[in-house]
Amino acid sequence: MNANSHAPRWALLLLALGLAVVVLGTAAGSQGWQAWWSAGADAVSRQIVWDIRLPRSLGAWLGGALLGLAGAVAQGLFRNPLADPYLLGSASGASLGVGVYLSLWGGSAWAMNAWLGLSLTGAAFVGAVLAVVLTLLLARGVQQTLRLLLAGVVVGVVLGAVTSLISLLQPQVLQAMQGFMLGSTAFVSWSACATMVVVLALCLALAWVFARVLDALSLGEATAQSLGVPLPQARMALVGVISLATGAAVAHIGLVAFVGLAAPHLVRSLVRCTHAWRLLLSALMGGALLVLADVVARVLLAPQELPVGVLTAVLGGGYLLWRVYRDADTGVRS
Amino acid sequence: MVERLTSGRRFVWKTSTWISACAGMTTDWFVGVLACFFSIGLLQPAHAVTVLDDRQQKVQIVQAPQRIVSLLPSLTETVCALKQCDKLVGLDRYSNWPESVKSVPRVGGGLDPNIESIVALKPDLVLAAGSTRGADRLQALGLNVLRLEPRNHADAQRVWSTVAQALHVHVADSDRVWHGIQAGVQAAVQSLSPAARQQRVYFEVSPAPYGASESSFMGETLTRMGVANILPASMGPFPQVNPEWVVQARPDVIMAGDSSRASMLQRPGWSRLRAMQGQRLCVFKQGDSDMLVRAGPRMAEGAQLMADCLNRAAAQAETGAQR
Secondary structure (H helix, E strand, O other), X not given: OHHHOOHHHHHHHHHHHHHHHHHHHOOEEOOEEOOHHHOOOOHHHHHHHHHHHHHHHXXXXXXXXXXXXXXXXXXXXXXXXXXXXXXXXXXXXXXXXXXHHHHHHOOOHHHHOOOOOOOHHHHHHHHHHHHHHHHHHHOOOXXXXXXXXXXXXXXXXXXXXXXXXXXXXXXXXXXXHHHHHOOOOOOOOXXXXXXXXXXXXXXXXXXXXXXXXXXXXXXXXHHHHHOOOOHHHHHHHHHHHHHHHHHHHHHHHOOOOOHHHHHHHHHHHHOOOOHHHHHHHHXXXXXXXXXXXXXXXXXXXXXXXXXXXXXXHHHHHHHHHHHHHHHHHHHHHO | OHHHHHHOOOOXXXXXXXXXXXXXXXXXXXXXXXXXXXXXXXXXXXXXXXXXXXXXXXXXXXXXXXXXXXXXXXXXXXXXXXXXXXXXXXXXXXXXXXXXXXXXXXXXXXXXXXXXXXXXXOOXXXXXXXXXXXXXXXXXXXXXXXXXXXXXXXXXXXXXXXXXXXXXXXXXXXXXXXXXXXXXXXXXXXXXXXHHHOOEEEEEEEOXXXXXXXXXXXXXXXXXXXXXEOOOHHHOOOOEOXXXXXXXXXXXXXXXXXXXXXHHHHOOOOOOOHHHOHHHEEEEOHHHHHHHHOOOOOHHHHHHHHHHHHHHHHHHHHHHHHO
């Protein structure tokens, strides 16, 4: 219990930071900084702040939180600090979903069919979840972590190849696909935010329930089994959390790199705590990171806008490299 | 109602208004008649126009649009060719013709349109490509979005008349301009010498290499000229071709953009290709390439560029044969 003493304080701090940046995000617009209170009271300014900037800032926070949570769960479940949310093939599955959707219904009236109810977002989500299901099938369940990892890599590579094939046969989908690969929060609406809130709440609750299993797992698989935790059920549920959280995030904000990897690392370096807290903190950290990156991406080149995925890849890559070298140096000294 | 029409200049461009003005003229019938004639004669009564977009969705345009955002270069050019250039208030970053649009504010590209800037411009019509990302989002935010993406000659004509209708341009006017464009294409076709018509062409759109087949926009222009394309329509509009295929097909003329020239010389067997010699290789500058590939109102100029290239190539073949 003592180990957790700092965790609640950090949680509050990160939550406050995230929300503060979300509010800050409503002042970051296409012309650089523009405070909402001085934007005028006409309908268009109100629409820009309430229906564009606020949902996209909140969407960035939610997407980042989903990725941070998925990353923390993946790193705990696979006992591998390099595990990230896209490990089980979600990313390539989502790309394939988008590719198939665009090539089948790209320009036709079908795409608008209400009963189909499967927009680009839906296609990405279904693709991401199906890819994880495929990984589970190939790994014959979740019993062996190594087999699961390998199956994830295989699924990622093969689905990536199928996506390349589709874009080769139908070059007209290439452009729209490329747009999807560059993660961006620019198109997040209130309904997307609502979906992400529901998924985040569900995933957090599930992850919280099985957090003790992750604690036990950190002592090694054999020890965990001897402690009598319900390992198979927990694995299934946690894989479900990873796929659901990643699918929802990827579907709404595209492929955003490194947030899911960096957020749990940052949390680990800041505070020592049990998994229950680590999962929550990683989600809050991921949210704060992504919304911060989003605001920077918006004002850095204004009126041009940098796709946030490009920014997180550069920043996250730099951070990870720095961590690796720092750890290596301290390792030599000690 | 009569007062409103005669006293101020706050004319309301609605059919219902002049009907009621004409109906209510019993009180002061002379003014009423004047106002009635005035409103029918000078103010063209606005009628809501409904057009179909590329997804067969109905888009209603109540009044002639006054603030237009265009997110596709060929649509920008269409708007300008319809003499509505001054209505453009926002453009994608690739729209570069005519010269006068260069001062219009930019709102990102087709992949990354800046939703906020577009909304801030308060457009009453947004012209977007079918593949434009965020078009749904713009529509959800209450903007009138018309999705059109011309990919071939038939599309170009359909898009032309759809945009003309949407902008409330008279059918007679838009048809006249369109016929002018078609006459230009026809003139380009007729400028070809008989020898030039006998050639077989490979048109490269990007150095991957992707070629333009008979079913692409440029391919259709070539077909209209009666020139053979080494890439049949069955391969899809822009097939990725094996460089070896081109060597085997032995085209007489190669047309390509500036970006392709360097990589072409490095492809095995290409340097000995007949089409790579002298005038048979036509390399188009960026501005000319834009004109060739955009299925818009500059198709006649594009066709003339191709015709000139084919004529030069044929002339060289002739002098070569005489020697």
